[in-house]
Amino acid sequence: MKVGILDSTLREGEQTPGVVFTTEQRVEIAKALSDLGVAMIEAGHPAVSPDIYEGIKRIMKLKREGEITPEILAHSRAVKRDVEVAGELEVDRVAIFYGVSDIHLKAKTKTTREQALNIIAEVVSHAKSHGMKVRFTAEDATRTDLDYLVTVAKTARDAGADRVSLADTVGILYPTKTRELFSFMVKEVPGVEYDIHAHNDLGMAVANALAAVEGGATIIHATVNGLGERVGIVPLQAVAAALKYHFNVQVVRLDKLVEVAGLVEKYSGITMPPNFPITGDYAYVHKAGVHVAGILNDPRTYEFMPPETFGRSRDYVIDKYTGKHALKDRFERLGVKLDDRELEQVLAKIKSSQNTRYFRDVDLLEIAEEVTGKVLKPRPPEKIEAVISVKCGSNVYTTSVTRRLAVIPGVKEVMEISGDYDIVVKVEARDSAELNNVIESIRSVKGVESTLTSLVLKKI
Numbered sequence: 001m002k003v004g005i006l007d008s009t010l011r012e013g014e015q016t017p018g019v020v021f022t023t024e025q026r027v028e029i030a031k032a033l034s035d036l037g038v039a040m041i042e043a044g045h046p047a048v049s050p051d052i053y054e055g056i057k058r059i060m061k062l063k064r065e066g067e068i069t070p071e072i073l074a075h076s077r078a079v080k081r082d083v084e085v086a087g088e089l090e091v092d093r094v095a096i097f098y099g100v101s102d103i104h105l106k107a108k109t110k111t112t113r114e115q116a117l118n119i120i121a122e123v124v125s126h127a128k129s130h131g132m133k134v135r136f137t138a139e140d141a142t143r144t145d146l147d148y149l150v151t152v153a154k155t156a157r158d159a160g161a162d163r164v165s166l167a168d169t170v171g172i173l174y175p176t177k178t179r180e181l182f183s184f185m186v187k188e189v190p191g192v193e194y195d196i197h198a199h200n201d202l203g204m205a206v207a208n209a210l211a212a213v214e215g216g217a218t219i220i221h222a223t224v225n226g227l228g229e230r231v232g233i234v235p236l237q238a239v240a241a242a243l244k245y246h247f248n249v250q251v252v253r254l255d256k257l258v259e260v261a262g263l264v265e266k267y268s269g270i271t272m273p274p275n276f277p278i279t280g281d282y283a284y285v286h287k288a289g290v291h292v293a294g295i296l297n298d299p300r301t302y303e304f305m306p307p308e309t310f311g312r313s314r315d316y317v318i319d320k321y322t323g324k325h326a327l328k329d330r331f332e333r334l335g336v337k338l339d340d341r342e343l344e345q346v347l348a349k350i351k352s353s354q355n356t357r358y359f360r361d362v363d364l365l366e367i368a369e370e371v372t373g374k375v376l377k378p379r380p381p382e383k384i385e386a387v388i389s390v391k392c393g394s395n396v397y398t399t400s401v402t403r404r405l406a407v408i409p410g411v412k413e414v415m416e417i418s419g420d421y422d423i424v425v426k427v428e429a430r431d432s433a434e435l436n437n438v439i440e441s442i443r444s445v446k447g448v449e450s451t452l453t454s455l456v457l458k459k460i
C-alpha cells in the first residue's frame with residue numbers, strides 16, 4: 001500500500017484559534033517532523049504574514065542544507081501573486097486551493113462554475129511556468145456536484161497539477177462515502193495522485209482517511225495533536241498508529257510521536273486531553289479490576305499495540321474499581337507481602353472509600369499497616385527522580401548554560417522556560433547521595449546563580 005503523511009501543523013494547525021508559532025518554533029517543529037519521517041510538510045501560506053514567509057524561508061534553507069528531508073509545500077489561493085510569493089521561496093510544491101462547491105463559488109469568490117475553471121487553469125499554469133510542482137485543492141469537494149468536481153480535477157491536471165487534494169472542509173464525510181468518492185475520482189480522473197484532507201467535525205477524520213487510502217488516496221493530511229480550524233483535522237498520532245495496525249504501513253517513527261506531540265502541545269498552548277489517542281497521558285493507563293487482571297496475564301487483552309511501540313509505558317490506577325489481582329501485584333511491586341485475607345481487608349477498605357479518585361502507594365501502605373497492625377517496609381524505589389529549576393545570572397546566555405547542563409551524567413532533559421527560573425532540568429539518580437552529586441555538578445556550571453530542587457513523588 002502506497003501512502004504517506006503530509007503534516008500541516010504549520011499551516012492548518014496554526015489556523016487553530018489562539019495558536020501562533022514564532023519563526024523559531026516553526027523551524028523547530030519542521031525539524032522534528034522531518035526526524036519523525038513525514039513525507040511532506042505544508043509549511044504555511046507565505047502571503048499571509050511576513051513571519052510565515054520568514055519561517056518558510058528558514059525551513060527551505062535547512063532543506064537545501066540537507067537538515068530537513070520531506071517535500072516542503074506552501075499554501076496559496078488561486079491568485080497569481082500568492083503563487084509568486086511561494087515561488088520566491090523556492091518551495092518544492094505550491095498547494096493552490098479554490099472553493100468549488102456552489103456554496104463557496106456564490107458566497108466567497110462570487111464566480112460562476114465556468115469562471116472558476118478558467119481561474120484554476122490560469123493560476124495552476126502560472127505556477128508551472130514558475131517551475132513549481134503543483135497540488136490543486138478542491139476546497140469543499142465533499143459538498144461539490146460530482147460531475148463538476150470531475151471537471152475541476154481534469155482542469156487542474158491538464159493545467160499541470162500532478163496532485164489533487166479532495167478536501168472535506170466541513171468534516172461531513174463518513175468512511176463508506178469517502179471510499180466511494182476516492183475510488184470514483186481515481187477512475188474518472190487518472191494521471192494525478194490524490195490527497196485526503198479530512199476535518200474532524202463529526203469525529204470521523206481518521207476513519208475517513210483510512211477509507212480514502214482504500215479508495216486510492218496516497219497522501220493523508222494530518223496535524224500533530226489534531227490541530228486545525230474548529231475541531232481540527234486528522235491527528236497524526238492516531239492515523240499513524242491505525243495505518244500500522246490495519247495495513248502494517250509505517251508512515252512515521254512511532255516511538256517519537258509522544259515527543260513531537262509534547263513539543264506541539266507546548267508551542268501551540270493547546271493542551272492534549274489525557275484520553276487523547278496514543279500520546280494522551282491515559283492512553284496506556286488501565287483501571288477496572290477485570291482489565292488489570294487481564295493485562296497482568298497478557299497485555300494484549302486490553303492493548304491493541306504495546307506501549308513501547310510508541311515510546312510509552314503501561315500503568316494502572318487503584319480505586320474502588322480495583323480487584324484482588326491488581327492489588328496483589330501493586331503490593332508485590334512495593335515489596336510488601338500480604339496474605340489473601342489481608343489483601344481482602346485492604347480491598348474492602350478501598351471499596352468503602354467510593355469517592356477517592358486514586359489511592360497512591362503511600363495511601364495503600366497506610367491502609368495495609370492499619371489492617372495488619374505491622375510496620376511495613378516497602379522496597380526502596382529503584383531510582384529517584386527530581387526536577388531542578390535553575391536561575392542564571394543576568395547577562396548570561398541561557399542557551400550556553402543549557403548546553404553545559406545537558407551533558408552532566410544523570411541529567412535526562414533540559415528545558416529553557418519563562419517565569420522566575422530560566423531552565424528546568426529533569427534528573428534521575430540511584431539514591432540521594434548520587435542526586436546530591438548531580439545537584440552539585442549543576443550548581444558548579446558557569447552562569448548558574450541558584451537552583452531549586454523538587455523530588456518527584458508520583459507520576460500518572
Ligand SMILES: CC(=O)SCCNC(=O)CCNC(=O)[C@H](O)C(C)(C)COP(=O)(O)OP(=O)(O)OC[C@H]1O[C@@H](n2cnc3c(N)ncnc32)[C@H](O)[C@@H]1OP(=O)(O)O
Nearest residue numbers: 045047048049077078079097098099108109110139169229
Ligand atoms: C479551508 C481552508 O482552510 S483554506 C486556507 C485558508 N487560509 C487562509 O485564509 C489564510 C489566512 N488568510 C489571510 O491572511 C487573508 O485572508 C489573506 C491574506 C489570504 C487574504 O486577505 P484579504 O485580501 O484581506 O481578504 P479577506 O481574507 O478579507 O477575503 C478573502 C478574499 O480572498 C478571496 N478568496 C478566497 N478564497 C480564494 C481562493 N481560493 N482563491 C482566490 N481568491 C480567494 C475572496 O473572494 C476574498 O476576495 P475579495 O477581497 O475580492 O472579496
Ligand SMILES: O=C(O)CCC(=O)C(=O)O
Nearest residue numbers: 097137139165167169197
Ligand atoms: O489544501 C488543502 O488540501 C485543504 C484546504 C483546507 O484546509 C480545507 O479545505 O479544509
Ligand SMILES: [Mg+2]
Nearest residue numbers: 012169197229
Ligand atoms: Mg482544512
